[in-house]
Amino acid sequence: MRELDELIAASPVFAGLSSAHLKTIAGCGINEHRSAGESLFREGSPADRFFLIRTGAVALEVEAPGRGTLVVETFHSGDVVGWSWLFAPYRWQFDGRTIEPTGLVAFDGVCLRGKCEADHELGYQLMKRFASAIVQRLQATRLQLLDVYGHVPVG
C-alpha cells in the first residue's frame, strides 16, 4: 500500500515538492471515502480543511433564492478543492457535495497553516502552487462570465 506522501506527490498541485515537505503535508492528511451526495462543507462554516480528490467528483454549489441550487464548478480526480483554509476569515464561500462515490485525502488546514508559519519555505512552495490553481480558476471563471455560448444580438 502506498504511503500518503507518495499518493499526494502524484497530484499536480503537490508535484515537485521535496520529500520532506511532502511528508510534512501528508502528516496533516487522512484518506476518506464518501458516498455520492454527501456534503463536504457548507457556505459560511469554518474552512479548516481542504481536499485532494483521488477518485470521483465534487460539485461546488451555491444556493440562489428563487433559482435553487446552482452548480458553479465540478472537481475531479487530481483536483484540489478548497483554498478558504489559507485566507482569513477561514470560512467556506460555497457548498461542496460529492456527486459520485469519491475517494479523498482530507487535509487539516489549521495544522498545515501552523507548519507553514514554522517553515516559510514550505509556506512559499504551497502558496505558489495554490496561487497557480487560483489563477487558472479565475481565468476559467472569467470565461464563464463571458457566456460565450449565449446569443449576442448584432446591431
Added chain:
Amino acid sequence: MSRSAEARTTVSGDLGRGPMVPTAFAVSGKRRETADTWTLELEPPAGEGFAFVPGQFTMLSAFGTGEVPISISGDPGAEGTLVHTVRAVGLATQAICDALPGEVLSVRGPFGRAWPVQEIEGADVLIVAGGIGLAPLRPAILALLAGRERHGRLMLIYGARSPDQLLYAAELEEWAARGLTVVVSVDSAGPEWLGHVGVAPQLVRRELADPRALDTGSAVALLCGPEVMMRFAVSALAERGVAADRVYASMERNMQCGIGHCGHCQLGPTLVCRDGPVYRWSELAQWLAIREL
C-alpha cells in the same frame, strides 16, 4: 498564407449551374435539438446528388429572408441528403428553422476547405467543440468513426452553456460506444446534472494532464466554437504540448458570396469562404492577434 501550402480536400460547389445560382432543396426531415436549434434534412432535386467533405458549408436561405453561411452537419458517408443544424438567432436563421417538411430552401455550395480527416490518419485526435460549434465537427466525427481502425485515440471535449443546450444528446452516447471518449461540460447547471461543470479550455487542461489520454506530442486537435473559447483552448493545448501547427479551427466571418469574390469575409490576406473555414491555427494566429481584422 499560401493556399497551395496545404491542399486539403474540397468539393466544388456549383451543382453544375455555377456557384452563384441556388438550387431548391426540399425539407425532408426536421428534428429539434434545443429550444432554438433545429436539425434539417434537405433533399436535392430529383436526379441530383449532393456530396461534400467534413468542414464545408453552404449558403442557405428561406426565400425572401437572405442567405446565411451554415456548416454542413450531416454524415459525409451518406450521400444525397444535405443536413444542417441551425440556431435561430435572426430573421434568416429563424425562417430556416421555421421551414416545414415539404417546403423548399435555397442552397448554394458546398464551399470551403475541409477538416484534415484523411491527412491525420494514424494520429490521436482531440476534438474541442463549444456550443453550436459541435455541428460543423459532426461530419468529421462521423468520418473518423467510420474509419475508426485507421486512427489513434479519439476524444471529444464538448462545452455547452447548460445541459438543455447540448446538441445531439442521444448521439453522444452512441459515439462513445463506437470508440470516441466523450467528455461533456456545461458552464452552469442545477444539482440534477452529474457531469462536468466548467469551461471547455479548463477541461482540455485537465484531461490532457493524464498522459494516458492522448499522445500530446503527436496528437491533432480540431476546434470549433466561439473564437474566445478557441483562443483559450489553444493556450491550454500549448501548455500540454499540442503545438499550433497540429491544431485546426473552423472560423466564422461574414461570408456572402462563398467563392472568394466579394471580400466580405477577409481575414488578413485570406478569405474565410475560400481559404477556410478550416484553418491550421499556426497560419491563423498572426491575423487573430490584429484586433482591427
